[in-house]
Amino acid sequence: MDVFFYxxxxxxxxSTVKAISGRNAIHSxxxxxxxxxxxxxxxxxxxxPFIAALEVIIYAGAIMVLFIFVTMMLNIGxxxxxxxxxxxxxxxxxxxILAAVLLVNLIxxxxxxxxIPPDEEAILPKQVGISLFSTYLLGxxxxxILLMAGxxxxxxxxxxxxxxxxxxxxxx
Amino acid sequence: MLTVPVGTQIxxxxxxxxxxxxxxxxxxxxxxxxxxxEIMFNAAGLVFIIAGTHWKQPDGQVMFIFIxxxxxxxxxxxxxxxxxxxxxxxxxxxxxxNNLKDQN
Numbered sequence: 001m002d003v004f005f006y007x008x009x010x011x012x013x014x015s016t017v018k019a020i021s022g023r024n025a026i027h028s029x030x031x032x033x034x035x036x037x038x039x040x041x042x043x044x045x046x047x048x049p050f051i052a053a054l055e056v057i058i059y060a061g062a063i064m065v066l067f068i069f070v071t072m073m074l075n076i077g078x079x080x081x082x083x084x085x086x087x088x089x090x091x092x093x094x095x096x097i098l099a100a101v102l103l104v105n106l107i108x109x110x111x112x113x114x115x116i117p118p119d120e121e122a123i124l125p126k127q128v129g130i131s132l133f134s135t136y137l138l139g140x141x142x143x144x145i146l147l148m149a150g151x152x153x154x155x156x157x158x159x160x161x162x163x164x165x166x167x168x169x170x171x172x
Numbered sequence: 173m174l175t176v177p178v179g180t181q182i183x184x185x186x187x188x189x190x191x192x193x194x195x196x197x198x199x200x201x202x203x204x205x206x207x208x209x210e211i212m213f214n215a216a217g218l219v220f221i222i223a224g225t226h227w228k229q230p231d232g233q234v235m236f237i238f239i240x241x242x243x244x245x246x247x248x249x250x251x252x253x254x255x256x257x258x259x260x261x262x263x264x265x266x267x268x269x270n271n272l273k274d275q276n
Contacts, residue, residue: 042218054236135231150245
């Protein structure tokens with residue numbers, strides 16, 4: 001059991017280092033997704049299966065896709081030549097090895113480890129939900145207000161402003 | 173169950189946090205800086221989960237869910253601001269936007 005923790009930790013650290021040291025934003029984002037998947041393995045080992053699922057769905061699924069969309073929007077037509085460089089197989093070796101290590105880890109975990117015994121150790125999602133909506137109800141409402149403010153703010157910032165100046169009068 | 177000592181687990185979270193901090197301090201591309209902030213948020217949440225598992229309380233996971241909500245809001249706002257900055261300055265370098273006033 002501990003071996004899986006160490007393997008996932010090493011994968012997470014290596015891919016995080018590659019993520020913050022990369023030149024190309026998309027490559028770094030893919031490394032970061034790999035790091036998040038490794039951390040979700042650790043969440044599962046720490047007997048928090050619900051959080052592991054949330055990590056994959058929201059972090060690696062939603063937030064990173066948002067990053068990738070913005071990165072791709074900003075790079076439109078910027079680098080045509082570098083695309084050839086990306087497609088070299090050399091670029092794929094390290095992420096493939098790291099992802100394969102994680103996959104082997106997952107396969108062994110599925111084959112050899114019984115699911116978390118529901119009686120003793122694990123904190124079940126039911127407990128989390130009860131705590132979330134009784135003790136931390138005020139926090140949930142504040143988070144809802146924060147999300148609302150975030151939606152309005154992102155809409156306001158993201159909308160393109162109309163330019164009032166004539167284009168010949170514009171100062172370059 | 174997992175018998176890795178809690179100190180080792182916290183150490184792992186600390187390594188992730190400092191990797192994020194290094195990335196935030198070293199990189200000047202704003203996308204990378206935002207990614208480093210994400211790594212730091214994630215390491216902080218990992219510490220919450222480790223503590224919650226250690227004391228067998230659901231509070232750590234509740235805190236992680238709150239961190240998740242805050243992170244989602246922060247990323248969407250920051251990415252919208254990055255788009256605006258890119259439209260104005262045509263660059264993602266954070267050193268290029270350190271003027272309070274327009275140059276022209």
